[in-house]
Amino acid sequence: MNHPRRLQILQAIVEDYVHFREPVGSKALVDRHRLGVSSATVRNDMAALEEEGLITAPHTSSGRIPTDKGYRTFVDQIAAVKPLSGPERRAIQRLLDDAADIDDVMERTVRLLAQLTQQVAVVQYPHASGVTVRHVEVVDLGAGRVLVVLIPTNGRVAQRVAVLRAPLEDSQLLELRARVLAAVVGRSLTAVPDALAVMAAGTAPPLQPAAAAVGEAVGALAAGGAEHRMVMAGTANLARSTGDFHLSIGPVLEALEEQVVMLRLLSEMEQDARGVAVRIGTENAEGPLSEAAVVATGYGPQSKVGVVGPMRMDYPSTMAAVRAVARYLSRILGG
Amino acid sequence: MNHPRRLQILQAIVEDYVHFREPVGSKALVDRHRLGVSSATVRNDMAALEEEGLITAPHTSSGRIPTDKGYRTFVDQIAAVKPLSGPERRAIQRLLDDAADIDDVMERTVRLLAQLTQQVAVVQYPHASGVTVRHVEVVDLGAGRVLVVLIPTNGRVAQRVAVLRAPLEDSQLLELRARVLAAVVGRSLTAVPDALAVMAAGTAPPLQPAAAAVGEAVGALAAGGAEHRMVMAGTANLARSTGDFHLSIGPVLEALEEQVVMLRLLSEMEQDARGVAVRIGTENAEGPLSEAAVVATGYGPQSKVGVVGPMRMDYPSTMAAVRAVARYLSRILGG
DNA sequence: GTTAGCACTGTGCCCGCCCGAGTGCCAGGA
DNA sequence: TCCTGGCACTCGGGCGGGCACAGTGCTAAC
Numbered sequence: 001m002n003h004p005r006r007l008q009i010l011q012a013i014v015e016d017y018v019h020f021r022e023p024v025g026s027k028a029l030v031d032r033h034r035l036g037v038s039s040a041t042v043r044n045d046m047a048a049l050e051e052e053g054l055i056t057a058p059h060t061s062s063g064r065i066p067t068d069k070g071y072r073t074f075v076d077q078i079a080a081v082k083p084l085s086g087p088e089r090r091a092i093q094r095l096l097d098d099a100a101d102i103d104d105v106m107e108r109t110v111r112l113l114a115q116l117t118q119q120v121a122v123v124q125y126p127h128a129s130g131v132t133v134r135h136v137e138v139v140d141l142g143a144g145r146v147l148v149v150l151i152p153t154n155g156r157v158a159q160r161v162a163v164l165r166a167p168l169e170d171s172q173l174l175e176l177r178a179r180v181l182a183a184v185v186g187r188s189l190t191a192v193p194d195a196l197a198v199m200a201a202g203t204a205p206p207l208q209p210a211a212a213a214v215g216e217a218v219g220a221l222a223a224g225g226a227e228h229r230m231v232m233a234g235t236a237n238l239a240r241s242t243g244d245f246h247l248s249i250g251p252v253l254e255a256l257e258e259q260v261v262m263l264r265l266l267s268e269m270e271q272d273a274r275g276v277a278v279r280i281g282t283e284n285a286e287g288p289l290s291e292a293a294v295v296a297t298g299y300g301p302q303s304k305v306g307v308v309g310p311m312r313m314d315y316p317s318t319m320a321a322v323r324a325v326a327r328y329l330s331r332i333l334g335g
Numbered sequence: 336m337n338h339p340r341r342l343q344i345l346q347a348i349v350e351d352y353v354h355f356r357e358p359v360g361s362k363a364l365v366d367r368h369r370l371g372v373s374s375a376t377v378r379n380d381m382a383a384l385e386e387e388g389l390i391t392a393p394h395t396s397s398g399r400i401p402t403d404k405g406y407r408t409f410v411d412q413i414a415a416v417k418p419l420s421g422p423e424r425r426a427i428q429r430l431l432d433d434a435a436d437i438d439d440v441m442e443r444t445v446r447l448l449a450q451l452t453q454q455v456a457v458v459q460y461p462h463a464s465g466v467t468v469r470h471v472e473v474v475d476l477g478a479g480r481v482l483v484v485l486i487p488t489n490g491r492v493a494q495r496v497a498v499l500r501a502p503l504e505d506s507q508l509l510e511l512r513a514r515v516l517a518a519v520v521g522r523s524l525t526a527v528p529d530a531l532a533v534m535a536a537g538t539a540p541p542l543q544p545a546a547a548a549v550g551e552a553v554g555a556l557a558a559g560g561a562e563h564r565m566v567m568a569g570t571a572n573l574a575r576s577t578g579d580f581h582l583s584i585g586p587v588l589e590a591l592e593e594q595v596v597m598l599r600l601l602s603e604m605e606q607d608a609r610g611v612a613v614r615i616g617t618e619n620a621e622g623p624l625s626e627a628a629v630v631a632t633g634y635g636p637q638s639k640v641g642v643v644g645p646m647r648m649d650y651p652s653t654m655a656a657v658r659a660v661a662r663y664l665s666r667i668l669g670g
Numbered sequence: 671g672t673t674a675g676c677a678c679t680g681t682g683c684c685c686g687c688c689c690g691a692g693t694g695c696c697a698g699g700a
Numbered sequence: 701t702c703c704t705g706g707c708a709c710t711c712g713g714g715c716g717g718g719c720a721c722a723g724t725g726c727t728a729a730c
Contacts, residue, residue: 025692038704043693061692061711101495101556103564137486139469149492151472151484157492160436221436229438235570236592239585249584250574257571360723375673378724396680396723 006045007078008035010054013046014066014074018312023063068281068311071293075278075315082316084324088116092328099332102126106231109305109329114234116321119241119309122262122296125229126333127303133184133192136218138177143167148214150221152189162217164210176210179203180218193219230259234307241310251288256308265289266304269296276319281311295319299326300333341380342413343370345389348381349401349409353647358398403616403646406628410613410650417651419659423451427663434667437461441566444640444664449569451656454576454644457597457631460564461668463487464636468519468527471553473512478502483549485556487524497552499545511545514538515553528554565594569642576645586623591643600624601639604631611654616646630654634661635668 012033016024026042029035035042046064049055054070057063066074084092095112099105106123113121131152139147144164151157168176183199184192196215203211235256238249256262265284269277279294289308295318296306305326307318347368351359361377364370370377381399384390389405392398401409419427430447434440441458448456466487474482479499486492503511518534519527531550538546570591573584591597600619604612614629624643630653631641640661642653 023692027692039692040704040706041702043695044703047694057693059711061690061709063692101493134474135472135484137470137472139486139488149470149486151474153474157484157494158436159492233592236585236588239583239588248574250571253571253574257568358723362723373673374723375675376671379672382725392724394680396678396721398723 003045003048005035005037006049007073008033009042009045010049010066010070011074011078013049013055013064014071014078017065018314021312023058023065025063028063066311068283071280071311071315072278072283075280075319076272079316079319081274081276081323082320084116084320088321089324092116092325096328096332105329105332107233109325110231110233113305113307113321113325114237116325117307117309117313117318118234118237119307119313119318120232120234120238120256121307122230122232122256122266122305123329124263124266124304125231126300130188130301132186132188133222136177136180136184138173138180138214140168140170140173146173146214148217148221150218152222158221160217160221162213164213166209168210172207172210176207176214179207179211180214184218184222189222192222228259228263230263232256237309241312252292252308255288263304265294266296266306269294269304269306271297274319274323276323277306278315278319295322297322297326299329305329338380338383340370340372341384342408343368344377344380345384345401345405346409346413348384348390348399349406352400353649356647358393358400360398363398401646403618406615406646406650407618410615411607414651414654416609416611416658417655419451419655423656424659427451427660431663431667440664440667442568444660445566445568448640448642448656448660449572451660452642452644452648452653453569453572454642454648454653455567455569455573455591456642457565457567457591457601457640458664459598459601459639460566461635462638463524466524468522468524468557471512471515471519473508473515473549475503475505475508481508481549483552483556485553487557493556495552495556497548499548501544503545507542507545511542511549514542514546515549518550519553519557524557527557563594563598565598567591572644576647587627587643590623598639600629601631601641604629604639604641606632609654609658611658612641613650613654630657632657632661634664640664 009029012029012035013024016029016032026039026046029042030037030039046055049070050057050064052069053067054073055064056067058065092112095108096105099108102125106125110121110123113123133150134153135151137149137151139149144167146162146164146168147159148162149157149159179199180196183195187195196219200208200212200215235253238252265279269279271277276295276297278296281293282290284290284292284294291311292308293311293313293315294306294308295313295315296304299305306322309318344364347364347370348359351363351367361374361381364377365372365374381390384405385392385399388402389408390399391402393400427447430443431440434443437460441460445456445458448458468485469488470486472484472486474484479502481497481499481503482494483497484492484494514534515531518530522530531554535543535547535550570588573587600614604614606612611630611632613631616628617625619625619627619629626646627643628646628648628650629641629643630648630650631639634640641657644653
């Protein structure tokens with residue numbers, strides 16, 4: 001597929017279909033784009049494009065719409081990522097600079113991206129690679145229950161309640177706390193579970209069961225990092241996209257609520273030279289997303305941010321927005 | 336309105352309409368319910384109910400559907416809250432008992448409620464009334480930025496980055512940390528901002544700006560409690576409800592994403608003697624929710640949990656599920 | 671107060687019709 | 701070899717008429 005005019009026609013079809021949301025015919029094409037040839041010629045090229053499986057006609061006598069493969073070709077070969085406007089860039093920066101804590105950053109980011117792209121935005125919590133333990137706090141809740149708080153250097157505090165066989169004296173609690181701190185502060189999160197197992201094993205009997213329970217709790221906090229969580233916004237945008245054409249909203253919403261599935265999908269996507277990954281239609285495994293497209297990219301060490309929308313989306317703008325937001329996010333979190 | 340048979344007929348209309356999702360006529364009514372009278376009599380009663388504004392006919396020759404007021408009467412006068420089944424109760428308990436931390440409790444609760452009711456579920460984070468400060472941690476991020484972590488007795492850890500005019504020495508940081516701890520540990524969250532203002536004012540010049548910045552950050556954390564946050568699940572259920580009848584999905588999704596609005600709505604709702612609050616259609620202010628119903632109740636000190644769905648919902652079951660989930664939630668968090 | 675019967679009415683559905691958009695193909699020209 | 705104008709063809713969508721049906725309101729009788 002290296003016939004320049006045909007690529008140009010494919011591009012025009014994709015753009016017009018995204019814009020007008022209806023099949024585009026040869027005449028409309030020559031009217032709206034300076035192709036320099038007649039509609040008959042365009043028809044011949046369209047037949048060739050259809051032969052190659054890049055476009056298709058919903059019914060015999062109507063215009064053409066791009067296929068999955070057509071969008072893919074468009075994205076790979078044609079689309080130049082469109083830079084964001086100055087005001088947009090400033091808006092991103094201002095909004096994210098004001099964020100109070102990590103949760104706030106995530107919340108603002110996902111809303112911003114949803115608004116910029118007019119799609120559903122998804123942001124994974126930052127990955128904890130290279131993060132070490134800053135502090136651990138053990139809080140007595142009474143009745144043999146203690147709250148364990150893990151404060152890693154990335155600020156993503158985690159917490160959990162551990163249940164002990166018997167209540168602890170204040171002095172015992174302090175000793176336990178000191179032992180835990182000594183064992184893990186400064187260590188990488190990945191090393192925490194083992195370190196605590198050693199600590200528990202080396203603790204004298206009266207405190208041993210409590211040390212084991214607390215150690216297990218902290219270990220779980222360190223292991224089950226926040227990178228398994230995500231935030232989402234802009235689901236209302238789906239309603240608009242879905243309104244006029246296929247892509248029923250229910251299954252897509254279900255898929256989006258399955259965080260595990262979404263996170264795996266995002267993590268599988270590998271970005272290309274432009275720094276963005278795109279999955280179109282059936283490139284997503286068979287299922288509810290087979291009529292949708294996902295545009296994603298990484299930020300920070302190995303976390304992901306992206307949007308989900310109809311295949312008929314403005315890829316250049318969307319890719320630009322996703323990439324820009326990811327960059328600001330890296331900057332905010334890395335700084 | 337104290338005509339027993341007419342109430343019975345209203346009840347039958349609501350139940351059948353909820354069940355079959357189409358206007359119900361006099362004949363179908365006598366077929367499906369043992370009313371003991373003929374369809375002609377039912378027609379007379381239906382005319383009376385329509386006169387009172389409790390039901391209405393979409394067009395001249397079709398069955399009747401309940402109005403907002405009809406649902407209201409149904410909910411107030413008729414519906415007995417239907418207790419949950421044993422397996423349902425056990426499922427709630429098992430699921431919530433396994434939760435790791437507060438975020439996990441919220442996440443599990445909201446999913447559970449969405450699944451039980453087949454509606455969109457909303458859970459507000461627990462309110463911090465009566466909560467005191469257990470600990471504060473100050474973590475140096477370098478470059479004059481410090482992470483401030485507030486650990487309240489309810490386990491809802493909050494965090495924030497404070498930006499200082501100039502970097503601090505380690506010893507200065509330790510001193511600052513000690514001053515903050517001395518000022519706020521053991522105090523109620525509501526007293527924290529003032530206490531820190533005093534602390535900052537009484538700090539010697541070299542450390543004063545940093546104390547002010549950190550104090551302000553901690554104060555904001557204490558003031559801006561988690562009760563302003565909420566989690567949501569089951570939006571896919573909206574697609575099903577919305578599919579066949581009015582209640583367009585877009586505006587409702589938009590309203591749900593406006594957390595501020597939703598939280599205010601929930602907080603305004605006052606539960607009745609049965610411990611549940613219900614808002615139907617236009618009882619919600621004009622707007623996107625005027626064709627929806629909200630069923631909510633409180634849990635813990637003053638937080639809310641509820642569901643949003645079409646007016647045509649199974650109120651007895653929904654009210655029971657909301658109430659049951661709220662009870663388990665109170666128990667988990669209060670224990 | 672209840673019931674049977676009857677005339678009436680609006681909706682949904684099916685059918686046939688026509689119109690227009692857009693195609694594929696062919697023959698002629700650069 | 702590629703492009704173009706022309707033409708016949710095809711299908712979808714909109715429109716109007718006719719039909720069956722569900723359900724009502726009303727009246728007269730019990």
